[in-house]
Amino acid sequence: MLLTIRDLNLTVPMPAGPRQILRDVSLSVDTGETVGLVGESGSGKSTTARAVLRLVPDRARTSGSVTVCGVEAGDVQEIRTHHAAMIFQDPRSSLNPVRRIGDSATERLVHVHGVSRAEAVRRLVDLMAEVGLRDPERLLRKYPHQLSGGMLQRVVVAAALSTNPELLLADEATSALDVTTQAEVLALLRRLRREREMGVLFITHDLLLAGAFCDRVYVMKDGSIVDEQPGGTVFVNPANPYTKALADATPRLPERAKPTGAAR
Amino acid sequence: MTDALVVSGLTKTYFGTRGGTPVTAAKDISFAVPKGGSLGLVGESGSGKTTVSRMIVGLSRPDTGTVTIDGRDRQWRSRGRKARLARAREAQMVFQDPYGSLDRRLTVEDALRDVLRRHQRGLTAPGVTARITTLLDRVGLAGTLSASRPHQLSGGQRQRVAIAKALAVDPTVLVLDEAVSALDVSVQAQILALLNEIRHDSGVSLVFVSHDLAVVAEVTDQILVMYEGEAVEHRGTDDVLCRPEHPYTEMLLSSAPGPDWRPERVAELRAVFAASRQPSS
Amino acid sequence: MTAVATVLTAVPRRRREWVFYSCLGILAVAVVAAVLSPWITPYDPTATSFDSIYLNPSPAHWFGTDQLGRDLLSRVIDGARSTLLGSIALLALATALGVLIGLTAAWLRGWVDTLLARITDVMFAFPGLLFVIMIIAVFDSGTVTAVVGMGLAYAPVIAKFTRAIALEELARPYVDSYRLQGVGGLALCARYVLPNMVPTLLGYLVVLFGDGLMSLATLNFLGFGSQPPSSDWGLMVEEGRAGVIQGILGPALVPGLTIAIVVVATNVVGVRLSDSLAVRR
Numbered sequence: 095m096l097l098t099i100r101d102l103n104l105t106v107p108m109p110a111g112p113r114q115i116l117r118d119v120s121l122s123v124d125t126g127e128t129v130g131l132v133g134e135s136g137s138g139k140s141t142t143a144r145a146v147l148r149l150v151p152d153r154a155r156t157s158g159s160v161t162v163c164g165v166e167a168g169d170v171q172e173i174r175t176h177h178a179a180m181i182f183q184d185p186r187s188s189l190n191p192v193r194r195i196g197d198s199a200t201e202r203l204v205h206v207h208g209v210s211r212a213e214a215v216r217r218l219v220d221l222m223a224e225v226g227l228r229d230p231e232r233l234l235r236k237y238p239h240q241l242s243g244g245m246l247q248r249v250v251v252a253a254a255l256s257t258n259p260e261l262l263l264a265d266e267a268t269s270a271l272d273v274t275t276q277a278e279v280l281a282l283l284r285r286l287r288r289e290r291e292m293g294v295l296f297i298t299h300d301l302l303l304a305g306a307f308c309d310r311v312y313v314m315k316d317g318s319i320v321d322e323q324p325g326g327t328v329f330v331n332p333a334n335p336y337t338k339a340l341a342d343a344t345p346r347l348p349e350r351a352k353p354t355g356a357a358r
Numbered sequence: 359m360t361d362a363l364v365v366s367g368l369t370k371t372y373f374g375t376r377g378g379t380p381v382t383a384a385k386d387i388s389f390a391v392p393k394g395g396s397l398g399l400v401g402e403s404g405s406g407k408t409t410v411s412r413m414i415v416g417l418s419r420p421d422t423g424t425v426t427i428d429g430r431d432r433q434w435r436s437r438g439r440k441a442r443l444a445r446a447r448e449a450q451m452v453f454q455d456p457y458g459s460l461d462r463r464l465t466v467e468d469a470l471r472d473v474l475r476r477h478q479r480g481l482t483a484p485g486v487t488a489r490i491t492t493l494l495d496r497v498g499l500a501g502t503l504s505a506s507r508p509h510q511l512s513g514g515q516r517q518r519v520a521i522a523k524a525l526a527v528d529p530t531v532l533v534l535d536e537a538v539s540a541l542d543v544s545v546q547a548q549i550l551a552l553l554n555e556i557r558h559d560s561g562v563s564l565v566f567v568s569h570d571l572a573v574v575a576e577v578t579d580q581i582l583v584m585y586e587g588e589a590v591e592h593r594g595t596d597d598v599l600c601r602p603e604h605p606y607t608e609m610l611l612s613s614a615p616g617p618d619w620r621p622e623r624v625a626e627l628r629a630v631f632a633a634s635r636q637p638s639s
Numbered sequence: 640m641t642a643v644a645t646v647l648t649a650v651p652r653r654r655r656e657w658v659f660y661s662c663l664g665i666l667a668v669a670v671v672a673a674v675l676s677p678w679i680t681p682y683d684p685t686a687t688s689f690d691s692i693y694l695n696p697s698p699a700h701w702f703g704t705d706q707l708g709r710d711l712l713s714r715v716i717d718g719a720r721s722t723l724l725g726s727i728a729l730l731a732l733a734t735a736l737g738v739l740i741g742l743t744a745a746w747l748r749g750w751v752d753t754l755l756a757r758i759t760d761v762m763f764a765f766p767g768l769l770f771v772i773m774i775i776a777v778f779d780s781g782t783v784t785a786v787v788g789m790g791l792a793y794a795p796v797i798a799k800f801t802r803a804i805a806l807e808e809l810a811r812p813y814v815d816s817y818r819l820q821g822v823g824g825l826a827l828c829a830r831y832v833l834p835n836m837v838p839t840l841l842g843y844l845v846v847l848f849g850d851g852l853m854s855l856a857t858l859n860f861l862g863f864g865s866q867p868p869s870s871d872w873g874l875m876v877e878e879g880r881a882g883v884i885q886g887i888l889g890p891a892l893v894p895g896l897t898i899a900i901v902v903v904a905t906n907v908v909g910v911r912l913s914d915s916l917a918v919r920r
Contacts, residue, residue: 277621306615
């Protein structure tokens with residue numbers, strides 16, 4: 095099992111008293127699985143994902159266990175370096191705006207993994223081609239503000255994959271992108287996951303997107319997991335009342351005749 | 359019967375600083391919305407939909423083209439308080455950022471009173487209070503919230519206040535610029551239902567700007583799809599969503615998650631779309 | 640008034656904030672001294688006594704006496720009035736001018752903004768003190784000249800800061816919301832936008848007050864401002880210089896320390912207020 099979270103509790107001290115952000119959260123992701131974690135704002139989905147990499151607030155108190163590829167979450171460096179990688183919502187916050195993309199994206203390989211700069215660049219260029227970026231060598235010399243959101247997120251994906259993680263955590267990774275770009279980036283992620291046999295934990299507020307993209311979906315509300323379903327079920331009457339309420343509230347396009355697929 | 363809103367040939371070009379290439383944000387956009395009707399302005403980033411919406415309400419001036427509301431040209435040239443107030447009554451806007459679009463110093467009641475004092479001068483003090491209560495009721499806000507300031511309200515509540523402020527002016531046209539995009543999905547659904555109610559009750563015409571076709575499907579009767587400043591498809595909502603004619607619309611529809619979602623298709627469609635934009639040989 | 644209320648709510652409440660509260664206390668003492676000075680000075684601050692020159696601190700004279708036998712405590716209390724009043728007047732003038740220029744530049748943009756920016760840049764090119772000394776050269780030394788000159792010197796600093804936060808504030812959608820309501824530029828800036836800027840400005844101005852006090856004291860020390868027999872603190876330091884060579888530090892140290900303590904106190908209070916207010920944005 096790639097990722098196992100068992101009875102995770104997280105409490106943060108606040109001026110008004112301690113606030114429990116996560117309540118007995120348990121979930122798992124296996125190799126080759128895409129697992130969705132869905133919730134509205136404040137549900138704790140992002141906190142859960144960050145807890146895997148120990149990216150929790152300084153004064154947070156946690157209990158429960160998080161295991162990644164057999165490694166306990168306490169050994170953060172081991173996990174972050176070799177087993178898991180995370181991509182976030184806004185690529186412009188993930189990349190240093192005053193450094194060239196090539197420098198930022200190879201940083202991890204060079205400084206943490208001890209790979210030579212030339213080798214790191216070579217690997218990155220290969221990956222950038224894989225994620226559909228044309229002319230990667232030229233892009234490496236550019237600054238983040240010179241690229242569109244979609245291209246930047248692809249660079250972030252390439253950089254995340256450069257360390258060959260077994261587990262990929264995507265925290266609203268496509269929410270800030272145009273809807274067509276989102277589809278393209280997700281198609282890409284799907285392909286890469288298959289080719290590299292990774293596991294993906296996909297965090298999103300969009301229930302239908304999770305249902306369409308993921309094999310299994312966990313639904314979170316107010317810090318707890320309230321439902322677990324195979325992906326397709328969210329489109330067919332879900333049994334759980336909260337999930338059903340979410341599904342009903344999400345606007346859906348009307349059903350229509352399937353396009354013939356022939357190019358016009 | 360005159361349409362409530364008629365937009366004709368709206369064009370706006372932005373010139374970059376230091377002689378960068380000029381960007382045509384909107385090119386020759388035309389459409390009409392009848393009284394009580396609702397038009398969806400759909401596009402991704404850079405499509406120009408926000409530019410068009412700002413031109414309709416007057417926050418931005420078009421280079422060419424006209425905006426006619428209730429048969430009257432918007433007359434951007436006339437200044438003076440009376441003209442400004444008259445234009446306010448023609449079109450109002452609800453913005454995307456629920457917190458940023460409210461004056462954070464004012465309570466809900468203060469904000470509404472401010473609008474009413476400006477636009478409904480005939481009302482006496484008790485009349486104003488009564489109208490405030492009616493407005494809050496109309497948008498589904500509990501009276502107990504009237505003393506709250508924006509930071510004490512949820513996103514959905516803030517948007518309701520914004521809608522109440524807009525309605526207080528009693529506008530002919532209400533433009534909503536990604537007004538539900540920042541809200542949780544369950545709250546989003548409530549606001550959309552509210553907008554439909556308002557439309558049917560008061561006959562206000564809506565222009566609903568959004569990147570999300572599924573959201574637009576719920577509140578509009580016609581859709582205009584924009585791409586890089588141009589209108590690529592403009593027909594009834596049902597037609598656009600079920601029988602799209604333009605490859606870009608197909609792309610948008612295929613991108614939306616559903617049970618038979620195939621995101622790989624989007625890249626294929628993009629190639630078709632790019633090919634269709636080549637000058638015909 | 641809600642602006643001031645907002646500022647007051649930023650005052651920290653935890654008991655660990657003793658540093659903040661002590662500084663606030665110091666400022667309160669200074670203000671009380673300034674207000675009540677004619678009634679609380681133990682001796683007449685102008686009363687000279689050649690029997691009592693350069694006395695050490697004692698129960699009769701808590702701070703000792705100066706070179707003319709005047710009680711230092713009384714002089715410090717008396718000086719609080721002119722020093723603090725002068726600094727406040729300086730700040731008031733600088734703020735009135737600076738906020739006006741900054742807000743106008745931010746609202747109008749275009750050539751007005753550029754023109755005002757260039758003018759303030761020119762003023763920045765002169766070190767403030769030098770600029771004031773130039774004014775004094777023309778208009779003669781004196782308290783009023785010093786205060787007015789210093790006020791003018793500080794105006795560009797405030798203008799630049801105001802412009803920066805005004806630009807940020809004007810970018811918020813609620814400003815567009817008011818424009819759509821038909822509110823004209825002047826009313827918009829003065830009645831709606833400026834009050835929203837007050838909390839941020841206030842924190843900054845409190846710190847600037849300390850800075851201004853220091854500058855004014857320096858001017859007085861140099862002899863360009865208040866003239867004897869004023870008990871302005873800066874002037875007192877200058878008068879105490881003669882004693883230092885003789886090994887008598889009191890007359891220079893007492894006013895000097897007073898200035899330092901008050902300035903540090905205003906800095907602490909101002910910075911803490913700014914921090915609390917910044918968090919709320």
